[in-house]
Amino acid sequence: AQKVTQAQTEISVVEKEDVTLDCVYETRDTTYYLFWYKQPPSGELVFLIRRNSFDEQNEISGRYSWNFQKSTSSFNFTITASQVVDSAVYFCALTFSGGYNKLIFGAGTRLAVHP
């Protein structure tokens, strides 16, 4: 069975702090895809990144970076120098090759960045 666990329900930081959101996944498939989505207070789901299981390179996009480690089945997301606009719920999701984008979402981590 496939499962995504985001153990951190809520995180509160002060602006400019770095913060890491954890994501641990379970799957028996050898080919799979991992995603991060952001849901700001306005409610929409914003795509952040997709990573396939064969690409373990870490990725950096501005203040965002992602650390994919197959050995620990983790796909963690770090925001450097957090800003108030980063306040949102962040979802990690998983699907497998042939899964037709049937994303399995984690429960989400609510990040509050205070000025």
Place this chain on the structure above:
Amino acid sequence: DSGVTQTPKHLITATGQRVTLRCSPRSGDLSVYWYQQSLDQGLQFLIHYYNGEERAKGNILERFSAQQFPDLHSELNLSSLELGDSALYFCASSYGPGNSPLHFGNGTRLTVT
């Protein structure tokens, strides 16, 4: 802006009623997906259509149905509504039937009273 359009944004209705949620995918996208976000179940996949054909079903109740029309827009029909159907319903689209990134609309918030 993801390019996926969902209407209406908000819907308030009574138990036992029927509603229709509408979704227009991004230009060029052939796949449409429906997801439900509720407080108790989180984000759950409901159903996927590719170029008018149903491709995959998730935890979709029998009271719910969907279709994708020749112009690729999709409708999700919810009938015999119950209080527990209150949720945020998202539509998403992608180009292919596979694992290309999903782009979500802003959702339709359904409140059943």
